[in-house]
Amino acid sequence: MKDQQERLNSNGSNMYRDFEQKMQNDLHSQNHGQQNVVSRSLWQNNQSSNHIQNQRQQLVGKQGTGSVHGKTPMLMANNDVFTIGPYRARKDRQRVSVLKKYEIIGYIAAGTYGKVYKAKKQGPDQSTSSNEPNNPGGPSGGNTSSNVLNNPRQGNEVDLRLLQNGTDIKSNKLMNERGSGSRLDPKNPLAVAPGGPGSNIKDPINLTIENTYTTTAQGSQPNANGVAQNVTTNNTNTSLMTSGRTTGSTNPVNTYTSIKQKSLPAYYAIKKFKTEKEGVEQLHYTGISQSACREIALCRELNNEHLTRLTEIFLERKSIYLVYEYAEHDLLQIIHYHSHPEKRMIPARMVRSIMWQILDGVSYLHQNWILHRDLKPANIMVSVDGCVKIGDLGLARKFSNMLQTLYTGDKVVVTIWYRAPELLLGARHYTPAIDVWAVGCIFAELVGLQPIFKGEETKMDSKKSVPFQANQMQRILEVLGTPSSKNWSNLHKYPEYEQFLKFPKFRNNLPAWYHSTGGRDKNALDLLHKLLEYDPIKRIDAIDSLDHDYFNNGEYPVCENVFEGLNYKYPARRIHTNDNDIMNLGVHRSKNLNPQQQAVVNNSAANTLGGLGVNRRILAAAAAAAAAVTGSNPQGNSRNQEPSRKKRR
Amino acid sequence: MSGSYWTSTQRLEWQCSRSELQRRRQRLWRWEVGRWPQGLQLQSAADSADTADTIGDTSNDANVSVPASAPRTLPIHHRDLHYDKDYNLRIYCFLLVMKLGRRLNIRQTALATAHVYLSRFMLNASVREANLYLLVTTCVYLACKVEECPQYIRALVSEARSIWPEFVPPDPTKVTEFEFYLVEELGGWLEVHHGYDQIDALERASGIALSPDDVQQCWALLNDSYITDAPLVYPPHIAAAACMFVTLQVRRPQAQARYAQFLASSQIDLEEVQQVVQDMVTLYDHWDRYHEQWIKYLLRVLYLQKV
Numbered sequence: 042m043k044d045q046q047e048r049l050n051s052n053g054s055n056m057y058r059d060f061e062q063k064m065q066n067d068l069h070s071q072n073h074g075q076q077n078v079v080s081r082s083l084w085q086n087n088q089s090s091n092h093i094q095n096q097r098q099q100l101v102g103k104q105g106t107g108s109v110h111g112k113t114p115m116l117m118a119n120n121d122v123f124t125i126g127p128y129r130a131r132k133d134r135q136r137v138s139v140l141k142k143y144e145i146i147g148y149i150a151a152g153t154y155g156k157v158y159k160a161k162k163q164g165p166d167q168s169t170s171s172n173e174p175n176n177p178g179g180p181s182g183g184n185t186s187s188n189v190l191n192n193p194r195q196g197n198e199v200d201l202r203l204l205q206n207g208t209d210i211k212s213n214k215l216m217n218e219r220g221s222g223s224r225l226d227p228k229n230p231l232a233v234a235p236g237g238p239g240s241n242i243k244d245p246i247n248l249t250i251e252n253t254y255t256t257t258a259q260g261s262q263p264n265a266n267g268v269a270q271n272v273t274t275n276n277t278n279t280s281l282m283t284s285g286r287t288t289g290s291t292n293p294v295n296t297y298t299s300i301k302q303k304s305l306p307a308y309y310a311i312k313k314f315k316t317e318k319e320g321v322e323q324l325h326y327t328g329i330s331q332s333a334c335r336e337i338a339l340c341r342e343l344n345n346e347h348l349t350r351l352t353e354i355f356l357e358r359k360s361i362y363l364v365y366e367y368a369e370h371d372l373l374q375i376i377h378y379h380s381h382p383e384k385r386m387i388p389a390r391m392v393r394s395i396m397w398q399i400l401d402g403v404s405y406l407h408q409n410w411i412l413h414r415d416l417k418p419a420n421i422m423v424s425v426d427g428c429v430k431i432g433d434l435g436l437a438r439k440f441s442n443m444l445q446t447l448y449t450g451d452k453v454v455v456t457i458w459y460r461a462p463e464l465l466l467g468a469r470h471y472t473p474a475i476d477v478w479a480v481g482c483i484f485a486e487l488v489g490l491q492p493i494f495k496g497e498e499t500k501m502d503s504k505k506s507v508p509f510q511a512n513q514m515q516r517i518l519e520v521l522g523t524p525s526s527k528n529w530s531n532l533h534k535y536p537e538y539e540q541f542l543k544f545p546k547f548r549n550n551l552p553a554w555y556h557s558t559g560g561r562d563k564n565a566l567d568l569l570h571k572l573l574e575y576d577p578i579k580r581i582d583a584i585d586s587l588d589h590d591y592f593n594n595g596e597y598p599v600c601e602n603v604f605e606g607l608n609y610k611y612p613a614r615r616i617h618t619n620d621n622d623i624m625n626l627g628v629h630r631s632k633n634l635n636p637q638q639q640a641v642v643n644n645s646a647a648n649t650l651g652g653l654g655v656n657r658r659i660l661a662a663a664a665a666a667a668a669a670v671t672g673s674n675p676q677g678n679s680r681n682q683e684p685s686r687k688k689r690r
Numbered sequence: 691m692s693g694s695y696w697t698s699t700q701r702l703e704w705q706c707s708r709s710e711l712q713r714r715r716q717r718l719w720r721w722e723v724g725r726w727p728q729g730l731q732l733q734s735a736a737d738s739a740d741t742a743d744t745i746g747d748t749s750n751d752a753n754v755s756v757p758a759s760a761p762r763t764l765p766i767h768h769r770d771l772h773y774d775k776d777y778n779l780r781i782y783c784f785l786l787v788m789k790l791g792r793r794l795n796i797r798q799t800a801l802a803t804a805h806v807y808l809s810r811f812m813l814n815a816s817v818r819e820a821n822l823y824l825l826v827t828t829c830v831y832l833a834c835k836v837e838e839c840p841q842y843i844r845a846l847v848s849e850a851r852s853i854w855p856e857f858v859p860p861d862p863t864k865v866t867e868f869e870f871y872l873v874e875e876l877g878g879w880l881e882v883h884h885g886y887d888q889i890d891a892l893e894r895a896s897g898i899a900l901s902p903d904d905v906q907q908c909w910a911l912l913n914d915s916y917i918t919d920a921p922l923v924y925p926p927h928i929a930a931a932a933c934m935f936v937t938l939q940v941r942r943p944q945a946q947a948r949y950a951q952f953l954a955s956s957q958i959d960l961e962e963v964q965q966v967v968q969d970m971v972t973l974y975d976h977w978d979r980y981h982e983q984w985i986k987y988l989l990r991v992l993y994l995q996k997v
Contacts, residue, residue, distance in 0.1 A: 118859050118860070120860065123821050123993045124821050124859065124867075124868065125867070127818070128819035128871065131819065132871055132875075136874075326863050326866035326870055327863075328843060328863075328866035328869065329869055329870070329873065331835055331840055334836060337873065338836050338881055341880065341881070342699055344697075351878075354873075354877075356871075410693055439881075444797045444799060444800060450840075
């Protein structure tokens with residue numbers, strides 16, 4: 042077995058070399074060797090994967106060599122068949138690392154989905170410092186593209202200009218920009234000229250190649266060594282990305298840079314999706330989860346000031362990094378601030394502005410045929426200048442042109458306390474009204490400073506059927522009274538109607554509840570009634586609610602800045618700096634040095650790949666919520682999750 | 691925005707003019723020529739005795755007729771295997787997507803999305819860089835996720851492997867790896883609008899009732915339009931209008947006058963509709979000379995040749 046492996050490996054690399062030699066002259070193949078140094082440390086490319094294979098023989102051929110493979114006698118492809126080797130090599134050369142562009146300050150939230158880091162855009166100084174050691178003498182100094190790299194300040198200025206002009210460009214339609222062949226074309230990495238607008242319309246791919254030749258010719262052995270040393274000592278791959286070979290490096294930046302901002306926010310929130318094993322760079326691509334896929338596809342498409350804006354996406358080292366604009370506060374945090382150590386009402390005018398902005402964002406989502414399905418205070422951010430941002434679209438989905446029913450995709454949606462009664466009664470087809478109910482719950486929580494329906498979640502049983510959430514239903518009935526077919530015409534048609542009939546009858550206590558919280562605004566009560574209407578058909582929709590008297594007849598008008606008139610400030614987010622290793626580089630390095638100590642990671646891809654059915658995130662969040670209610674103390678600093686409520690309340 | 695095509699990223703980020711398309715493809719072409727100047731070494735006659743006939747047949751590309759005995763080279767300058775120039779390849783790609791989709795009963799909308807991903811990818815990458823069969827599998831996998839009808843990756847890979855055993859590796863992480871690179875190449879802009887709904891809208895707006903057969907015909911044409919550049923260049927309703935035009939022309943000529951009148955009075959860009967119709971005609975012209983064996987042979991040589 043081992044012999045076979047080794048034969049295979051040596052075979053593979055030989056073939057690869059032959060393959061390369063066939064294509065390029067000697068110079069280039071020398072350069073190829075150099076690139077392997079790079080890839081070994083960075084991307085677990087060809088050689089390094091062979092290296093790993095030697096360590097873990099049971100995973101035969103899991104990491105392809107990317108080279109052309111001979112026909113197997115059976116004509117069945119094995120894992121060494123040609124896949125995307127050359128393409129991967131080209132893209133990996135061009136990619137700019139997230140670490141290159143952002144400086145990680147610390148993480149602000151962690152949960153089942155992964156972690157959210159607070160980050161700052163890398164300043165020019167940092168680029169310079171990381172740039173210099175790798176660019177000895179600027180091997181390809183005459184080249185326009187390398188000018189950008191040697192002179193990062195210039196590159197950054199271009200970026201800034203891009204951001205400032207952003208609004209105009211968008212409104213003028215990008216089509217026009219494209220026609221002029223300027224580098225503003227965000228979708229054409231090949232067309233982007235690296236040296237600034239119009240200065241160089243040469244083919245960047247060609248440039249990359251020419252550049253590669255140059256580097257090899259001039260850099261020769263010492264240079265290659267220098268790079269190699271840098272890899273091992275620096276332990277960040279940012280340095281590598283700046284070297285002369287990565288000519289195209291400015292391109293992906295433009296590909297992803299959103300040029301929609303009016304001003305340049307200083308901070309960003311980078312969401313990193315959880316990998317299969319914490320602290321270790323992944324060995325396999327485990328696939329983009331449905332929820333990550335939704336978040337990418339939807340956030341990329343949406344553009345509204347009341348939604349968190351996705352500015353960039355990085356897909357590197359088998360992990361996904363989504364860069365969002367940073368929001369200093371969220372409603373969970375604000376509510377907590379007002380309820381500890383003793384209850385202090387949130388100012389009515391602030392509640393009104395917050396509600397209006399939430400409903401504006403929700404109505405935008407609904408007008409774009411998107412259900413959010415996980416609205417809760419923790420997912421509603423507020424920026425430092427008082428603008429409400431709805432976040433976390435990991436459970437959101439389009440409901441236009443549905444190829445599969447809502448229920449088939451996700452059996453359980455919305456965190457238990459904010460789940461609409463029709464969902465509790467087992468509705469298979471539901472409407473945007475479920476989001477409106479959740480907004481109603483948030484409204485009540487802003488007024489009452491604690492969840493209005495704080496039910497206990499019934500755990501899923503072993504059969505994986507969705508249980509009836511009796512306790513949650515009871516909480517709702519206690520406040521809103523028992524609905525009848527008079528105010529909820531289709532009540533008897535729900536799958537869980539039998540269960541529902543078992544409850545005793547309650548009277549509507551919402552006005553009493555409202556007055557007990559100290560509320561006196563009858564318009565607010567009326568809006569609350571309409572948002573928490575039992576019948577989803579009669580429930581007010583987000584657009585209509587924006588015209589409600591509550592927003593029009595208040596003492597103060599609705600403000601763009603929800604903090605307007607406040608004479609105090611909310612505390613900033615807590616930042617955990619104990620784990621800034623967003624890329625797991627430290628571990629990665631030790632792997633290079635000490636491959637023996639590297640734990641063998643099971644091939645758990647089977648568990649994580651393409652899972653369907655019940656959404657794990659929701660289950661985990663719900664389980665945590667239940668734990669919080671029952672009093673067990675959940676672990677972790679999950680800022681974004683319900684358990685954190687437990688600690689505060 | 692996913693509610694409207696006009697504010698969608700499909701239009702703002704991924705729609706380009708014809709000349710823009712031409713420029714980008716020219717750039718890719720030049721790069722390919724520089725990257726693989728030696729062309730493609732076709733195998734000697736002994737190796738490919740079974741395919742020798744088919745090679746002789748390829749009269750569709752006039753210059754390909756090479757003596758059947760000597761080892762041959764497919765020069766890089768030939769249109770074959772360049773996605774923008776080679777209709778043979780385009781049609782083949784389309785049929786690959788359809789074949790995989792049909793096997794798994796995937797809805798056409800998802801397949802159309804998959805094909806748009808494929809066309810976008812091919813705008814920036816060469817067939818020679820990445821395994822086309824794996825690309826098709828990956829595009830379908832990703833499109834199914836985005837269109838909310840996800841497929842189990844193992845089922846998908848094993849199905850793809852049963853159709854193209856020589857090309858699709860058994861390891862599903864090859865697909866997930868490719869998915870990463872695909873999403874990156876697409877820039878994360880994954881929502882795609884299609885013209886299928888627009889046919890209904892046109893039917894209603896023009897007042898011409900299509901029979902179910904007509905609608906089928908229209909859909910079939912629209913499916914085929916994904917082979918052309920229409921999805922990259924024009925809004926979806928243009929393709930829909932063009933397909934309806936062709937359908938009426940073929941099946942209900944008497945309604946054509948009314949439809950023409952409707953088009954004339956509508957805001958639909960007639961020049962664009964005409965372009966799409968022209969593209970379709972060109973496509974079918976090429977389809978008459980479609981030579982599956984040849985393209986299969988080329989891809990086999992390309993991906994499986996011993997070096």
